[in-house]
Amino acid sequence: MRRAALLLATLAIPALAACDPGERAAAAGEGRAEQATIVDGRADAVFGQPDLFSGAAPLSTTRNSLRYPEGLALDPTVAAASQIVWIADRGANRGLGLPPGATMPAYLAGQSDFTLDAPNAGGDIGPIGVSGPSAFAVAFGQLAFVDTGNHRVLFGYYGGFPFYPSAVFGQHGAFDRGNRNDGGAVTEETLADPGGATFDWSFSPGRLVVADTGNHRVVVFGITSPMASTAALFCIGQLGCDAGLPNRGGAPTAESLSAPQGVAWWHDPKNPSDPLRGLYVADTGNHRVLHFNVFSSKADLVYGQGGDFGTAAPAKGGPSAASLRNPAAVAVDPDGSLWIADTGHHRVLHFPKGTPVADRVLGQPDFTTVSAPPGPSPTTLRAPAGLAVSANGDLWVADTGHSRLLRYVKPCDPTTCDDGNPCTDARCDPKLGCVHDWNTYSRSCAPYSCDFTSRTCQKPCNSSRPCAPRYTCDNGKCAARCGPSLPCPEGGPCVDGWCCDKACDGPCETCNQAGFVGECRPVREGPPPPSRTCAGPTGDCGMRCNGFDGSRCGIAQHGTPCGAEACTDGVAIARGQCDGTGQCTAKPRTCAPFACAESGCYETCLGDHHCAGSARCVGGGCVELADLQAGGGCGVALRARGAGGAAAILLLALVLVRRRAR
Numbered sequence: 001m002r003r004a005a006l007l008l009a010t011l012a013i014p015a016l017a018a019c020d021p022g023e024r025a026a027a028a029g030e031g032r033a034e035q036a037t038i039v040d041g042r043a044d045a046v047f048g049q050p051d052l053f054s055g056a057a058p059l060s061t062t063r064n065s066l067r068y069p070e071g072l073a074l075d076p077t078v079a080a081a082s083q084i085v086w087i088a089d090r091g092a093n094r095g096l097g098l099p100p101g102a103t104m105p106a107y108l109a110g111q112s113d114f115t116l117d118a119p120n121a122g123g124d125i126g127p128i129g130v131s132g133p134s135a136f137a138v139a140f141g142q143l144a145f146v147d148t149g150n151h152r153v154l155f156g157y158y159g160g161f162p163f164y165p166s167a168v169f170g171q172h173g174a175f176d177r178g179n180r181n182d183g184g185a186v187t188e189e190t191l192a193d194p195g196g197a198t199f200d201w202s203f204s205p206g207r208l209v210v211a212d213t214g215n216h217r218v219v220v221f222g223i224t225s226p227m228a229s230t231a232a233l234f235c236i237g238q239l240g241c242d243a244g245l246p247n248r249g250g251a252p253t254a255e256s257l258s259a260p261q262g263v264a265w266w267h268d269p270k271n272p273s274d275p276l277r278g279l280y281v282a283d284t285g286n287h288r289v290l291h292f293n294v295f296s297s298k299a300d301l302v303y304g305q306g307g308d309f310g311t312a313a314p315a316k317g318g319p320s321a322a323s324l325r326n327p328a329a330v331a332v333d334p335d336g337s338l339w340i341a342d343t344g345h346h347r348v349l350h351f352p353k354g355t356p357v358a359d360r361v362l363g364q365p366d367f368t369t370v371s372a373p374p375g376p377s378p379t380t381l382r383a384p385a386g387l388a389v390s391a392n393g394d395l396w397v398a399d400t401g402h403s404r405l406l407r408y409v410k411p412c413d414p415t416t417c418d419d420g421n422p423c424t425d426a427r428c429d430p431k432l433g434c435v436h437d438w439n440t441y442s443r444s445c446a447p448y449s450c451d452f453t454s455r456t457c458q459k460p461c462n463s464s465r466p467c468a469p470r471y472t473c474d475n476g477k478c479a480a481r482c483g484p485s486l487p488c489p490e491g492g493p494c495v496d497g498w499c500c501d502k503a504c505d506g507p508c509e510t511c512n513q514a515g516f517v518g519e520c521r522p523v524r525e526g527p528p529p530p531s532r533t534c535a536g537p538t539g540d541c542g543m544r545c546n547g548f549d550g551s552r553c554g555i556a557q558h559g560t561p562c563g564a565e566a567c568t569d570g571v572a573i574a575r576g577q578c579d580g581t582g583q584c585t586a587k588p589r590t591c592a593p594f595a596c597a598e599s600g601c602y603e604t605c606l607g608d609h610h611c612a613g614s615a616r617c618v619g620g621g622c623v624e625l626a627d628l629q630a631g632g633g634c635g636v637a638l639r640a641r642g643a644g645g646a647a648a649i650l651l652l653a654l655v656l657v658r659r660r661a662r
Contacts, residue, residue, distance in 0.1 A: 071135025
């Protein structure tokens, strides 16, 4: 295979220890305090090796080692502080996911343990094991893992451990097969030595783009859930999806490919009609990179051949800022500029947006030096075969020949580090570039806490759990209590015992209105808050807050209810009404012989306690005790009052009749 042959050729030269003592001292901080960045060509961080001067393949596989890594991927749909770096660790037959800021991978694909490295996880071909994986694609939490040796791409969500795919492309949907083109002819459902992948989610449903290296084409699959079909939507580089000849069996053109490997999709969400929206393809066998506008079958821009679509010469015109040899990977910066891994020249080139001449080189001292480096160092590369750019512009390079992953920090200032993630606090470090700190809760999210799964602020709330520390949930919003010895967590005024959104010092303003705590709102109707007063008469009919203006008070309007219900020995005092001058008029009402209740007079009785004074409850009505005692003689006038009085009279009459019968 072309990629394997290239790596063998580049790795044949022994990897020597770095021989520049000055560079080693500088990397250690002796005489070099400035930031190591993309601009000065020095890597500032390494994964897979103990330091920036080590580059030998490990004798055994460990959790933090790499063996000839290739394709890299970052999820372009999340902010920089949340972007996991996915690494196709080809020599160890696995994939690793390195979380932001971590020194150890937290995600694993292709093996059941971080220390295993056998092809196909040491068993038969199945959904977990892989053989010589070469690339990743990731977007919206979905992962495509390019299983090159098994001529397939595994697809699914990466939440589990290890990664367990839900679909497979290249083998007619079968997980237990791994032959080239599924053991048959080239079709829309087969692959041969796939070498790269990318997602495009600007379409709905999304699309998975695979560099089908062995079939000299790029295959575009539709992504649905559940997967409706594993057949390609269309192919680029061939006349159809049933052919697989390099350059269609002839000379290179703007519509042909030869052993393509890296692919990258780019579009500007703010400018969907940008002319460079579309697909970049590392056309490795033709020593060039092509740009296809929105999946056109004909390229409109070529890098590495001086604008000529009809040549396949390696390093055309000699090593320069415009020539390439076996480019294996591409990545697009958020600003639309292009990075190319010029693998055969042991370097990475940066091209301004839409310009086929590089303005920056990594891995070599200049644009004309292309020989293999004497050894690993912060400024050298050996056959780099993987690239990825973070959302804040940092560059990740799979330095394949040195079995390591390098990070080049993009220079920054305090105004350029906001990655749009409310869950992180971004700052610019002079040595590390943009740093995104994960806090217990985010100052950007406060008063809410951060949902680290969706990377959004947890609002509204239905309990205090989505609120930041010291905040409680009130009517779907988080608010914080405060006091003389308990200042507000984020500063600001403390009003009525709550951290308020403003000073809120009007006589009819409060921050303690039910359902709106923490918000300064006018008191629509009622007395002023305890901490404020209105000059004038007091009481129910005195000065009141009576409108939307939080700075004004007024006498209670005529007819406003006033006073309180009262009840003493059958005399009920109902609520009165304000007379408009500050006075409350309330008239008593006698309930006797019934007692008075909280809401007025009782109308019936269930016992003597519902009657006033000496009245007794008889048949549901209250009867004065004197009347009951006088009922022993004839012709007495019974006085049973209220509802149930008639029943009381009948009852007493019955008693008298029985007495006479005796």
